[in-house]
Amino acid sequence: MRVEKHPILGDDKRERDASIVVDGKKISAVTGEPIAAALLAAGIRKFRVTPRFGSPRGLFCGIGRCTDCVMTVDGQPNVRTCVTPVKDGMIVETQVGFGKWADEP
Numbered sequence: 001m002r003v004e005k006h007p008i009l010g011d012d013k014r015e016r017d018a019s020i021v022v023d024g025k026k027i028s029a030v031t032g033e034p035i036a037a038a039l040l041a042a043g044i045r046k047f048r049v050t051p052r053f054g055s056p057r058g059l060f061c062g063i064g065r066c067t068d069c070v071m072t073v074d075g076q077p078n079v080r081t082c083v084t085p086v087k088d089g090m091i092v093e094t095q096v097g098f099g100k101w102a103d104e105p
């Protein structure tokens with residue numbers, strides 16, 4: 001789900017030069033694009049589940065304000081994926097509730 005050809009901006013010639021692991025599955029991405037963009041391009045729309053009812057949440061505002069898109073990234077919970085750029089080799093996990101740090105029991 002990427003805009004490959006745009007009538008004004010032209011063709012997307014960016015190279016998929018990075019890969020990230022999302023819940024154990026490797027996906028390709030573009031270094032520097034928001035994590036959320038890479039996830040949507042891979043068809044992943046559920047980023048976390050709410051602490052109380054376990055309801056799915058994903059991209060909402062897309063500008064870093066609502067925190068609906070938070071995930072656990074490289075062991076750090078509550079990372080806003082809509083404003084966090086992709087780096088090659090990132091480990092991204094669906095966040096359950098308030099999340100846990102990687103070294104937390």
Ligand code: FES
Pocket residue numbers: 058059060061062063064065066067068069070080081082083
């Ligand atoms: S979608 Fe709102 S903070 Fe990321």
